[in-house]
Amino acid sequence: MPWALFYPADYSVGAAALGFQYIFERLRLAGVAAERFFASPLPYRSADADTMLERFSVITATVAYEGGIPVFLEWLDSAGIPLLPEERAAGSFPVVGAGGALSYINPLSLSGVCDFIILGDGMEALDYAVECLRSCSSAPRRRLWEKLAGHDEILVPPVDIKDGKLTRNLKTGRSLDLNGDYPLHSVWMTERSAFGKTLLIELQRGCARSCRYCTLPRCFGKMRFRGFDIIENALSDICGRFEVPQVGLVTPEAGDYPFLPRLTESIDRKGIAVSFASLRLDRLDEKMIETLAGGGRRSITVAPETGSERLRFSCGKNFTNELITEKLSLARSHGIDRVKLYFMIGLPGETDEDISAITALCRSVICETGQSLTLSVNPFIPKPGTAWENEFFAGKHAVRQKYEKIKKEIRTIAKKTPQLRLTGVKEAQEEFSLAWCGFEESRKLARDPHGGAADADAAGREMLKEELGRIA
Numbered sequence: 253m254p255w256a257l258f259y260p261a262d263y264s265v266g267a268a269a270l271g272f273q274y275i276f277e278r279l280r281l282a283g284v285a286a287e288r289f290f291a292s293p294l295p296y297r298s299a300d301a302d303t304m305l306e307r308f309s310v311i312t313a314t315v316a317y318e319g320g321i322p323v324f325l326e327w328l329d330s331a332g333i334p335l336l337p338e339e340r341a342a343g344s345f346p347v348v349g350a351g352g353a354l355s356y357i358n359p360l361s362l363s364g365v366c367d368f369i370i371l372g373d374g375m376e377a378l379d380y381a382v383e384c385l386r387s388c389s390s391a392p393r394r395r396l397w398e399k400l401a402g403h404d405e406i407l408v409p410p411v412d413i414k415d416g417k418l419t420r421n422l423k424t425g426r427s428l429d430l431n432g433d434y435p436l437h438s439v440w441m442t443e444r445s446a447f448g449k450t451l452l453i454e455l456q457r458g459c460a461r462s463c464r465y466c467t468l469p470r471c472f473g474k475m476r477f478r479g480f481d482i483i484e485n486a487l488s489d490i491c492g493r494f495e496v497p498q499v500g501l502v503t504p505e506a507g508d509y510p511f512l513p514r515l516t517e518s519i520d521r522k523g524i525a526v527s528f529a530s531l532r533l534d535r536l537d538e539k540m541i542e543t544l545a546g547g548g549r550r551s552i553t554v555a556p557e558t559g560s561e562r563l564r565f566s567c568g569k570n571f572t573n574e575l576i577t578e579k580l581s582l583a584r585s586h587g588i589d590r591v592k593l594y595f596m597i598g599l600p601g602e603t604d605e606d607i608s609a610i611t612a613l614c615r616s617v618i619c620e621t622g623q624s625l626t627l628s629v630n631p632f633i634p635k636p637g638t639a640w641e642n643e644f645f646a647g648k649h650a651v652r653q654k655y656e657k658i659k660k661e662i663r664t665i666a667k668k669t670p671q672l673r674l675t676g677v678k679e680a681q682e683e684f685s686l687a688w689c690g691f692e693e694s695r696k697l698a699r700d701p702h703g704g705a706a707d708a709d710a711a712g713r714e715m716l717k718e719e720l721g722r723i724a
Contacts, residue, residue: 253284253285253309253310253382253385253386253389254285254287254303254307254308254309254310255279255284255285255286255287255308255309255310255311255312256286256287256289256298256305256308256310256311256312256346257272257275257276257279257286257287257288257289257312257314258288258289258290258311258312258313258314258324258327259272259288259289259290259291259313259314260291260313260315260319260320260321260323260324260327261290261291261320261323262290262291262292262293263290263292263293263299263444264444264445264446265446266288266290267440267442267444267445267446268445268446268447268450268452269314269316270438270452270454270502271314271316271352271353272288272314272352273435273438273439273440273452274375274435274439275312275314275351275374275378276288276439277435277439278375278378278379278435279378279382282379282382284382287299287300287301287303287308288300289305291323291327295327295330296331305331306331308346309346309347309389310346310347310349310385311328311333311346311347311348311349312348312349312350312351313349313350313351313352314350314351314352315350315351315352315353315354315355315362316352316353316354317353317354317683318354318361318682318683318686318687318689319679319682319683319686320352320354321354321361321362321686321689321697321705322682322686322697322701322704322705324350324362324365325365325697325698325701326701326702328348328365328701329701329702333345333346333348335364335365335698335699335701336364336365336695336698336699337365337366337367337393337397337409337410338410340367340393341392341393341394341410347367347368347385347393347396348365348366348367349366349367349368349369349370349381350362350365350366350368350369350370351369351370351371351374351378355369355370355371355372355374355424356371356372356424356426356467356471356472356637357467357471357635357636357637357687358635358636358637358687358688358689358716358720359371359407359723360689360690360691360694360716360719360720361686361687361689361690361693361694362694363407363409363413363690363691363694364409364691364692364693364694364695364696364697364698365694365697365698366409367393367396367397367400367408367409367410368381368397368400368406368407368408368409369406369407369408369409370405370406370425371405371406371407371422371423371424371425371723372405372423372424372425372426372473373425373426373427373457374405374425375425375427375434375435376405376425377403377405377406377425380400380402380403380406381400381403381406384396384399384400384402387399394410397410397411398411401420404420404421404422404423405422405423405424405425406422407422407723409691413691416690416691416692417691417719418719418722418723420722421722421723421724422722422723422724423723423724424471424473424723424724426457426458426472426473426474427457428473428474428476429476430454430456430457430476430477430478431478431479431482435454436453436454436478436482436483436486437451437452437453437454437486437487437490438450438451438452438453441494441496447498447500447527448497448498449497449498450497450498450499450500450527451487451490451496451498451499451500452499452500452502453483453486453487453499453500453501453502454478454502454503455477455478455483455501455502455503455506455509455512455515456475456476456477456478456503456504456505456508456509457472457473457475457476457504458472458473458474458475458476458504459472459475459504459505459508460474460475460508461505461568462568462639463567463568463569464566464567464568464638464639464640465557465567465568465596465599465632465634465635465638465639465640466568466638467635467636467637467638468504470637470638470639471637472504475508477509477510477511479511480511480514480515483511483515484515484518487499487518487519487522491522491524496522496524497524497525498524498525498526498527498547499519499524499525499526499527500526500527500528500529501515501526501527501528501529502529503528503529503530504530505530505531505532505535506528506529506530506531506535506540507531507532507534507535507536507537507540508532508535512540513539516539516540516543519543520543520546524547525546525547525548525549526543526544526547527544527547527549528540528544531552531553531554532554532555532569533554533556533571533575533576533579534569534570534571534575536554536579538582541582541583541586541588542586544583544586544588545583545586545587545588549588550587550588550589550590551588551589551590551591551592552580552583552588552590552591552592553591553592553593553594554576554579554580554591554592554593554594555569555593555594555595556569556573556576556593556594556595556613557569557594557595557596557599558595558596558599558602558606558609558610559573559595559606559608559609559610559611559612559613559614560605560606560609561573562606563599563601563602563606563609566599566600566601567596567599568639573613573616576613576617577616577617577620577621580617580620580621580623581620581621583621583623584621584622584623588623589622589623589624590623590624590625590626591617591621591623591624591625591626592625592626592627592628593614593617593625593626593627593628594628594630595610595627595628595629595630596629596630596631596632597629597630597631597632597646597651597654597655597658598631598632598645598646598650598651598654599632600632600640600643604657607654607657607658607661608657608661610627610629610658610661610662611658611661611662611664611665614627614662614665614670615665618665618667618668618670622668623668624668624670625668625670625671626670626671626673627662627670627671627672627673628673628675629655629658629672629673629674629675630675630680631645631646631651631675631677631680632645632646633645633680633683633684633687634684634687635687636687636688636716636717636720637720641717645680645681645684647681648677648678648681651677651680652677655674655677658672658674659672681707682704682705684707685704685705685706685707685708686705688707688708688712688713688716689705689708689716690708690712690715690716690719691719693705693706693708693712
């Protein structure tokens, strides 16, 4: 069964996506003729055998975040594939499906386009979908839809949505057993990955924290960890067969993993460098910093979110500016002289003083540590499934004003002026629109994939929340 597995970004990004790798391996082990496609450099020829897209009867996309939606739709449209399921069913066009991290948060944003959407972790549901696609390969599309709808972790829009509303309750797959046969590490390593030649190992899923802007606590399930022995055995096996220059530990928060000291010591004994996917300042300790520095890392990435302690505490991150400078001073003492800081603007309750606090914090860090700073500044976007889902997006005009204020004030830091990276205002507006895209909005986008998503009004957002409430 020829199956095109698409990642809506270039090869370097897709090659670093662990979930995408899991799905590719699962399909291959099931005997599916799966080949990988990326948005560039050759979007309609597979990376595996240079096969043309027109040879494939099944196309699915792994969509990690909202920005992947228009990329996927424009890719299909440019390949001459109808974007509406009923139009594909009327001809000899491929079956189109999707999955990925976005399916935990708002699968309805893809519901106007897809024949099926696998919800959540998806491994068992994927096996079921493969069986359905094989058994219905020559059957009418309606029969395939009805068979796929026999699984409560697969959303089948042509069957499950009537008059814009879900007709059955669904479940988001969230496996609580991450040990056993569940995949846990990279299927391939390549220098062309965004992370370089790095073996990615997944330690944890879910999060017990309560950051009000974040989708993890509510959407991705309970915090669950892989056992140390499972990780250690896999790591020893791979390192015995392949050269592994670096291990990347994938987890919402590395410091929450209960076996982290044992694991980093084991990796260090093997002479392998370590990187962390996420570091929370209040869990960052000297051992973690030593591990980074020992592997040759000279930079660190942390997310204060704001320069204002009041506003940071309201976000759910209860650590002070003093702790930030203390931890970064510790990093500097181990030779880490570059820092990337993530900030958000437009947060609920934000004032002009809170914006100015970003510059004040940066000035303090530079004075106390001498480190070079890069600031990534992003507008706050309320997402479904978060504690702040009912809050407002600041809008283009307000975001531009805040950006101008930051740029002006950052220039007053004469010594080691931080580099600024600002998320595009247009991109932020589109992300907000896509985040609240329901079935009808998704259908409109399918009819005009280059037109962009329209903003959902208050009534539309309430309707979407109600529909998403039917997906447990």
